[in-house]
Amino acid sequence: MAAARVRGVVARGKGQPVSLETVLVPEPGPGEARVRVQACGVCHTDLHYREGGINDDFPFLLGHEAAGVVESVGPDVADLAVGDYVVLNWRAVCGHCRACLRGRPWYCFATHNATQRMTLEDGTPLAPALGIGAFADLTLVAAGQCTKVDERARPAVAGLLGCGVMAGIGAAINTGGVTRGDSVAVIGCGGVGDAAIAGARLAGASTIVAVDVDERKLERARGFGATHTVDAREQDVVEAVQGLTGGFGADVVIEAVGRPETYRQAFYARDLAGTVVLVGVPTPQMELTLPLLDVFGRGGALKSSWYGDCLPSRDFPMLVDLYLQGRLPLDGFVTEEVGIGDVEEAFHRMESGDVLRSVVVMEGQG
Incomplete structure (x- = not known):
């Protein structure tokens, strides 16, 4: 044919x-x-x-x-x-x-x-x-x-699960393992970062700190579940996140920018034995330098999240169902x-x- x-x-x-x-x-x-x-x-x-x-x-x-x-x-x-x-x-x-x-x-x-x-x-x-x-x-x-997926989810919303929204939600839930009562910081509040915030909220995180240099993005992050915001132009990110988490740092820090300087912030803004998740995509030229003793001494996990470690056949229908139940604000991304x-x-x-x-x-x- x-x-x-x-x-x-x-x-x-x-x-x-x-x-x-x-x-x-x-x-x-x-x-x-x-x-x-x-x-x-x-x-x-x-x-x-x-x-x-x-x-x-x-x-x-x-x-x-x-x-x-x-x-x-x-x-x-x-x-x-x-x-x-x-x-x-x-x-x-x-x-x-x-x-x-x-x-x-x-x-x-x-x-x-x-x-x-x-x-x-x-x-x-x-x-x-x-x-x-x-x-x-x-x-x-x-x-x-x-x-x-359930056909009641309108296409303009459902389609977003195919990339950025899934990458962010999956970075929090699948890769980061965010669970009830956790403290979470998200550095970079574009579409993927906001989805990570929504995922952390869905998982029951108690403190969710949004970090960005754009007040417009910080305001949007509040709508997806951020409990606190940090303007990185005006505050030291590591000190601010520690200050919002009892002086310890966040249990999970999600880096949604993909730059060495923001990754370093994520590394030091996490609690001892905490988890860093890199979901921002770096360029081939970027390199990261960290004291190996700090990598050893702080413990925990340094993870990369590719496509939110998702399994579409498992995750897409579940997230659409949560959206239809009013528990996941996908309309806010459009x-x-x-x-x-x-x-x-x-x-x-x-x-x-x-x-x-x-x-x-x-x-x-x-």
């Missing part, structure tokens, strides 16, 4: 404005699914792709925080059906690698995406952002990248809903800090 011709947002070259192009989406092959996208969040990672910060495999089909409906499935797909309402995830787990066989599929070492490539009209293959490419009317993914032709403008608003999340809503889905 012929490939479907749809609209898609494409980054053709490093630093170039994105363009709305005709994209050809093949019929799904074995183990693949074609999904009609209903909404897709505009994430910093999409901007990093456009700027060449991920790799140089241009042109990219951008977009990855998406929810939609399965339009068709390929052969050998048994647990997904046409009409299923799904949130897309970066990576289908293999089920056979050493992590999967040990019962830890969230660490799967052989995750995969669709085998076929979507293309431009002239046949140029597109590299889909994070293996998804959802700034498009239709996208082609591995069937395992589709997680069925600053604005825009059209598929407005992605470049949404990037500019993101860079200026004016939005927490812009969400592209496809025509007829508002």
Whole structure:
């Protein structure tokens, strides 16, 4: 059968404005699914792709925080059906690698995406952002990248679980192990940091300290559950966090910036035997220097959280259910809903800090 011709947002070259192009989406092959996208969040990672910060495999089909409906499935797909309402995830787990066989599929070492490539009209293959490419009317993914959730959650909200919100919530709950009565500090209050705050609140943390240099972001953090805020321009972060935690430091400190200087703050702002979770993404050039004696003497754990150590089949439906119960304020992450032709403008608003999340809503889905 012929490939479907749809609209898609494409980054053709490093630093170039994105363009709305005709994209050809093949019929799904074995183990693949074609999904009609209903909404897709505009994430910093999409901007990093456009700027060449991920790799140089241009042109990219951008977009990855998406929810939609399965339009068709390929052969050998048994647990997904046409009409299923799904949130897309970066990576289908293999089920056979050493992590999967040990019962830890969230660490799967052989995750995969669709085998076929979507293309431009002239046949140029597109590299889909994070293996998804959802700034498009239709996208082609591995069937395992589709997680069925309750269809009562509107797409503009549900899709955000596919990336930043899951990364933050998972950093707190899955990686950091935040539990009842814990004290938590979150350094960096963008989308991921705010999600970590929401996750800490959900887990029952008693003290949640939000740290940032932007008062607008600190105010938003309060809405997601921060009990205290620290303006890093005016206060010493380590002293402030210690002062809010009985002089000891926080049980769990989540670093959602990805810079050596903020990581050092996180390291020293935690209590003895506490946990540091790095969920902010550093650049390849960054290096960290810490006294090895302090690493030894303070004990505890230094962890990295990749995708919030999530297992989509377990975590996405649970978080959607919590949202529908009114226990997880996902609506607060959606600053604005825009059209598929407005992605470049949404990037500019993101860079200026004016939005927490812009969400592209496809025509007829508002």
